[in-house]
Amino acid sequence: MDSQKIRTMEEFAALSGISRPTVSKYFNDPSSVRDSTRSRIERALEQYDYRPNIFAINQNRKLTKTIGILVPYLADPFFAEIVRNIEWRCIEAGYLPILFSSHGEQDLEVNALETLKSLKPAGALLAPLGRASDLEALKKFVDEVPTVIFDSDVEVGETFVGLDNFQSIGLMVEYLCSTGSPPCFLEMPPVNPNARKRRQAYRQTMEKLGLEPQIIHVEQETWDFERVGLTEGKRLIQERLIPSDTVLCSNDRIAIGLLAAAYESGLRVGRGPGCAMRIAGHDDHPWSRFTSPSLTTVAQDYESIARGSFEALFVLMEAGFSSHERNATYFEGKLILRSSA
Missing domain, CATH: 3.40.50.2300 (Response regulator)
Known part of the structure; x- marks a missing residue:
């Protein structure tokens, strides 16, 4: 591995002998460059140990490769399990999941929405606080970002996925x-x-x-x-x-x-x-x-709720999130018999 510290994509392109536009094209979509070019770039990445600033790249895109996830209380293992399922689906689809927790506080939820919007996400999956949420802030967010609401069925947005x-x-x-x-x-x-x-x-x-x-x-x-x-x-x-x-x-x-x-x-x-x-x-x-x-x-069917939320978000992103009809998907629960009752 070369010990030289690479700080910018321009430096990486110059050292690897590949044009800056081609390198940028690779980082936007590796499949968009020829196989031989992709192999050269990947060998250079190993040699120079360079990783681009994905957030900086996203700021220059109209459609980023990030998906925001917001839950009310990440310390709750229920939400941790849902998020784990959603994160893997994002990663497998080539998206970077960005996770926020509002910790049960309205101001933290509003701040998370504002921060997430500034990152220009391709879409968002939100589990709002509910009664404590600032509904106007939520409505403003979903008007600008393709969003699926899950778990907490507040009357915001076009799509909800959760439990019956x-x-x-x-x-x-x-x-x-x-x-x-x-x-x-x-x-x-x-x-x-x-x-x-x-x-x-x-x-x-x-x-x-x-x-x-x-x-x-x-x-x-x-x-x-x-x-x-x-x-x-x-x-x-x-x-x-x-x-x-x-x-x-x-x-x-x-x-x-x-x-x-x-x-x-x-x-x-x-x-x-x-x-x-x-x-x-x-x-x-x-x-x-x-x-x-x-x-x-x-x-609750964690896997189905995660899958349903993610698939619904892709429909919104592809449609430009302008169907103007609210769709709700409810999954049934399953009785689990154990010793307490």
Whole structure:
């Protein structure tokens, strides 16, 4: 490897003996140059260990090779798994994924949108905060960048891909009712449309079965769901405020906290003899199979949501994102039976 430091594409072109326009053409699309030329460039890249500034290249393009991804809380393994699937699809298609997390904060979400727009992405995949989002900022962004909304179905943009919460919650409620006491529903203040839809789906399914919905609402608005499940769960257990021995939590992270609360309160969770309560969740959080007992839940189809979002984005990019008709794709959940319920 040559020890000379190459700083610009002009320097690389001069040292490799290949014209600057041809080198630029290669970096824009390697398949656009002849095989023999591509081999020469790639040998020179190995020799001089040169890598171009992809962001600088993108600023000179009308259509870049970057795709922006924004999620509300990357520390949540649910979003980490979705993003992992999306990133690989971007890379396999020859695009550079650029990831942002809003960390549950509106101003960080707005800043991420502004930064992403300045990078001139070919498109974007956004999972908005939901209730805390600045809808005007979101609308302005999707008016300028081909965008698919996933997970949180806010009324922004032309395309949404996510879960059918009414199907998935209905599936869980019917299972719990058929195998034991009808469940009560434990929720926090809804941070996005999914939480509201899950409450509605629970209520509708219980009423369809001729049963009285029993909703436990805890007033803590935060993304630290496990902590709320633990602290509020212990309080609810100690004060005997849980109206059923079966609890369906709005998501797995709350359920994981409630499992810990039951353990610390001396209650055995599960389906067998000697169990004081059943606990179920929703999402098939990557850690839910490793709780004790393992958590019964409804799995979201991570792969299909990632694939559907990515494919929908390519349709928008190719069409110039001007269909003016909103399209929504909802994938069904799958019941995952484990030891907790």
